[in-house]
Amino acid sequence: MEVRLATARGFCFGVEAAIEQAEQAVREHGAGHVVALGPVIHNEQLVRKLQQAGLNQSGDLDSIEPDQVLLIRSHGAGPETLERARARGLRVVDATCVLVKRAQTVVRQLHEEGYHVVMIGNADHPEVRGVIGYAPGVTVIDHTTDLETALPYRERLGIVAQTTHSPAYVAEVIAKILQRPYRELKIVNTLCLEVTRRQEAAMALAREVDVMFVLGGLHSANTREMARLCTAAGCETHHIETWAQFEPRMAAGKKVAGVTAGASTPEWVIDEFVRNLQAI
Numbered sequence: 001m002e003v004r005l006a007t008a009r010g011f012c013f014g015v016e017a018a019i020e021q022a023e024q025a026v027r028e029h030g031a032g033h034v035v036a037l038g039p040v041i042h043n044e045q046l047v048r049k050l051q052q053a054g055l056n057q058s059g060d061l062d063s064i065e066p067d068q069v070l071l072i073r074s075h076g077a078g079p080e081t082l083e084r085a086r087a088r089g090l091r092v093v094d095a096t097c098v099l100v101k102r103a104q105t106v107v108r109q110l111h112e113e114g115y116h117v118v119m120i121g122n123a124d125h126p127e128v129r130g131v132i133g134y135a136p137g138v139t140v141i142d143h144t145t146d147l148e149t150a151l152p153y154r155e156r157l158g159i160v161a162q163t164t165h166s167p168a169y170v171a172e173v174i175a176k177i178l179q180r181p182y183r184e185l186k187i188v189n190t191l192c193l194e195v196t197r198r199q200e201a202a203m204a205l206a207r208e209v210d211v212m213f214v215l216g217g218l219h220s221a222n223t224r225e226m227a228r229l230c231t232a233a234g235c236e237t238h239h240i241e242t243w244a245q246f247e248p249r250m251a252a253g254k255k256v257a258g259v260t261a262g263a264s265t266p267e268w269v270i271d272e273f274v275r276n277l278q279a280i
């Protein structure tokens, strides 16, 4: 089978830095002494590898022992989590991506400037849960939100978005907000250019192949968004984690396949997938 790869795909600098920090922390403090609060990144294969190297994981800050080191994942954490960690005297290694950190700072500044902060994002995503902690009463809106009921009337809105959203989607939501009578909207672009580049490359490829494979964690927001965009571009698209989930029916009757991968998908997962697909 002919296989074409997206020109931008796989690991971003934020994920690379988070993995490096996790590995460094384990080297420094020893296996079993560093605990990540939730998965460091949304990729099971990599999380498993880090666990094998000695990184522990917990969803509960209170279960971390005082002699252990807390690792904040790439998606960041809210200020109350950091305060609780400090109050318990835990040592903290902060692997929050710099772009997520910037979104946290922007939210705090917008609030200080008197704006009612609105975040376009998925309320259940760890990045969003953390970012909205930096100002009180942030309104989170996604495509299912009824703006009529969700958006309180305040004259001045400060708007940010989840880093992994597509510019087109964010523009669509902002256009809807504009139809309502707010006197001032301040929009700060918190989208991640690494993600935007991968989305553009994926959509371009989706237009020239018979089937698209988007590789990456099923919970990874940027991978899911890429799969959504490829489907919207009119191409049959399969979002799977690794070659193990490939089924022959996915390639049946197809001549040219496109492959791309989310920002947290390791290169070896892509290589293995491409090799096997080419052999069909």
Ligand code: SF4
Pocket (backbone or CB within 6 Å): 012, 013, 014, 015, 074, 097, 098, 099, 100, 163, 192, 193, 194, 195, 222, 263
């Ligand atoms: S996708 Fe962007 S925001 Fe997310 S970790 Fe990578 S560089 Fe940071």
